[in-house]
Amino acid sequence: MSAAPRQTDSAKPLTTKQQRAAERERKLAEFKKREAKAKRNRRIGIIAGVVAAVAVIGVLIASIVLAPKPASYSAGGSGAEIEGVETFDNPAGHVQGAVDYEQTPPAGGEHNPAWLNCGVYTEPVPNENAVHSLEHGAIWVTYDPELPAADLDALKAKLPSTYVVLSPFEGLPSPVVLSGWNVQLQLDEADDPRVSEFFEEYWKSDLVPEPGALCTGGVDAPGKA
Numbered sequence: 001m002s003a004a005p006r007q008t009d010s011a012k013p014l015t016t017k018q019q020r021a022a023e024r025e026r027k028l029a030e031f032k033k034r035e036a037k038a039k040r041n042r043r044i045g046i047i048a049g050v051v052a053a054v055a056v057i058g059v060l061i062a063s064i065v066l067a068p069k070p071a072s073y074s075a076g077g078s079g080a081e082i083e084g085v086e087t088f089d090n091p092a093g094h095v096q097g098a099v100d101y102e103q104t105p106p107a108g109g110e111h112n113p114a115w116l117n118c119g120v121y122t123e124p125v126p127n128e129n130a131v132h133s134l135e136h137g138a139i140w141v142t143y144d145p146e147l148p149a150a151d152l153d154a155l156k157a158k159l160p161s162t163y164v165v166l167s168p169f170e171g172l173p174s175p176v177v178l179s180g181w182n183v184q185l186q187l188d189e190a191d192d193p194r195v196s197e198f199f200e201e202y203w204k205s206d207l208v209p210e211p212g213a214l215c216t217g218g219v220d221a222p223g224k225a
Helices: 016-066 127-135 149-156 194-202
Strands: 139-143 164-168 176-180 183-187
Touching: 127 139, 127 164, 139 149, 139 194, 176 194, 183 194
Parallel strands: 139 164
Antiparallel strands: 139 176, 176 183
8 A cells, every 4th residue: 555645834734923924914915905996096086186177277267268358448439429319408416315307217417416336237226326327427228128138148248347337227218228428329229339339429428527436336226236
């Protein structure tokens, strides 16, 4: 009979020291695996954050570049005649309470001591405060509340950034009316080229009772955008 095979060293059970060493190796391998995964996740997070930041910056830049810029006009006018402009001889003066104006909307006359802050309003504004703004050289742009949104946007694109009040007005004689101090123009179309002509002639006019007076620091009306 042949002798039984000898038991090799590899088949011997591990000693306690060897078991501990093997456990340390296993834990170290798991730790390195977790670290590598975490590193990948951090890298992905950083890349995603950078991409998101670039996208946000791109949107901001696009909004600035593509945003419509306010129209630019020269103050004072040149005395040019504009077809359809009506002129009046309304007095100036400060009063308290409601005023019965000759024009609709008002184009001058006695008014409240507090002027209306210039800007865009989505609700009707007090006549007496708006007229005071006209006295300072502002233009009051009123429109029928039923004016289509596209027409309103076209109208806004023609407005300067200051010394203008835009507001809806019930009972207008035409869809759009431009009013300066003692001057007024009724328009059927918001994109009428005479909008720009009116501003060139009457915006910040030297012929108003208080030229150069502020169009800020007064009072706001409801609906100011």
